[in-house]
Amino acid sequence: ATPLSVMVATGKGAQAGILIRSAEALETAHKLDTVVLDKTGTVTEGKPVLTDVHTAAEFDDTELLRLVAAAEADSEHPLAQAIVTAVRDRGLHPHAATGFDSVTGKGVQATVDGHSVLVGTVRLLDDSGIDTTALVPVAAAYSAEGKTPVLAAFDGRPAGVLAVADTVKDESVAAIAALKLLGIDVIIITGDNARTAAAIAAQVGVDRALAEVLPEHKAEEIHRLQNEGRTVGMVGDGINDAPALAAADIGLAIGTGTDVAIEAADITLISGSLSGVVTAIRLSRATMRNIR
Numbered sequence: 335a336t337p338l339s340v341m342v343a344t345g346k347g348a349q350a351g352i353l354i355r356s357a358e359a360l361e362t363a364h365k366l367d368t369v370v371l372d373k374t375g376t377v378t379e380g381k382p383v384l385t386d387v388h389t390a391a392e393f394d395d396t397e398l399l400r401l402v403a404a405a406e407a408d409s410e411h412p413l414a415q416a417i418v419t420a421v422r423d424r425g426l427h428p429h430a431a432t433g434f435d436s437v438t439g440k441g442v443q444a445t446v447d448g449h450s451v452l453v454g455t456v457r458l459l460d461d462s463g464i465d466t467t468a469l470v471p472v473a474a475a476y477s478a479e480g481k482t483p484v485l486a487a488f489d490g491r492p493a494g495v496l497a498v499a500d501t502v503k504d505e506s507v508a509a510i511a512a513l514k515l516l517g518i519d520v521i522i523i524t525g526d527n528a529r530t531a532a533a534i535a536a537q538v539g540v541d542r543a544l545a546e547v548l549p550e551h552k553a554e555e556i557h558r559l560q561n562e563g564r565t566v567g568m569v570g571d572g573i574n575d576a577p578a579l580a581a582a583d584i585g586l587a588i589g590t591g592t593d594v595a596i597e598a599a600d601i602t603l604i605s606g607s608l609s610g611v612v613t614a615i616r617l618s619r620a621t622m623r624n625i626r
């Protein structure tokens with residue numbers, strides 16, 4: 335593209351809240367045939383809310399919530415913040431944790447009043463040898479509703495399941511439909527479990543979801559798609575997403591997300607709306623059409 339057409343398109347993008355970092359990014363965006371969307375904070379609002387509490391028979395709801403909130407108090411994960419907020423809102427005071435470890439992409443382990451509290455995915459509890467057979471059907475039911483199940487164990491015993499739900503952004507459905515009309519394959523990627531990922535994907539009209547992808551493996555998934563011969567755009571908001579944003583042919587950061595994601599990206603969508611992805615690709619296509 336000529337420097338002038340790039341300048342004009344970049345200016346139009348800026349007016350629409352789309353910051354295109356380089357001429358190269360503008361020129362590459364028209365080639366995208368695949369767009370990978372991070373789930374939490376990109377397709378969804380990223381503001382999870384506690385919706386359900388299931389307590390195993392021998393425990394009591396209040397005790398479970400206070401223990402889980404204690405374990406989650408030091409975690410920066412949005413799920414943890416949702417749980418801690420909800421527990422405080424119920425007027426409950428979490429216990430104080432004395433030891434805390436986060437298990438990336440799986441949950442947290444903490445010591446509370448001398449007891450071991452484990453909070454996170456089915457896999458996290460399974461990995462610790464905890465019998466999850468009573469909790470798994472509950473977790474599966476929450477997942478089928480698109481909620482994320484958070485399992486808890488107390489001193490090695492299954493204690494309960496909390497459900498945390500995150501709403502799909504208003505514009506996600508329309509933006510994804512528009513991408514598909516442009517002939518682009520849309521894929522959701524998430525660290526969340528396969529059932530929850532599939533339920534959210536179905537809600538927004540996406541046919542394929544890559545689930546249980548650990549943060550350090552998101553970039554590998556992008557490379558795998560590129561090795562299939564695809565030209566891949568990645569849209570994300572989190573620190574987790576930065577390597578994948580950098581690995582993609584075009585990284586698009588949600589402007590309301592973390593600075594680390596914005597720095598790794600080629601394009602920033604200031605408003606955070608997925609419709610910006612459609613606009614960016616259209617601008618690129620129009621620019622490249624003009625010079626041919």
Ligand code: ADP
Nearest residue numbers: 374409411414439440441453454455524525526
């Ligand atoms: P994502 O942000 O896409 O959900 P993460 O890699 O951050 O991906 O987390 C993957 C999964 O691990 C989450 O969906 C959740 O089930 C579990 N998890 C991670 N951190 C926590 C936590 N602090 N408390 C409970 N569950 C957690």
Ligand code: MG
Nearest residue numbers: 372374375572
């Ligand atoms: Mg995210």
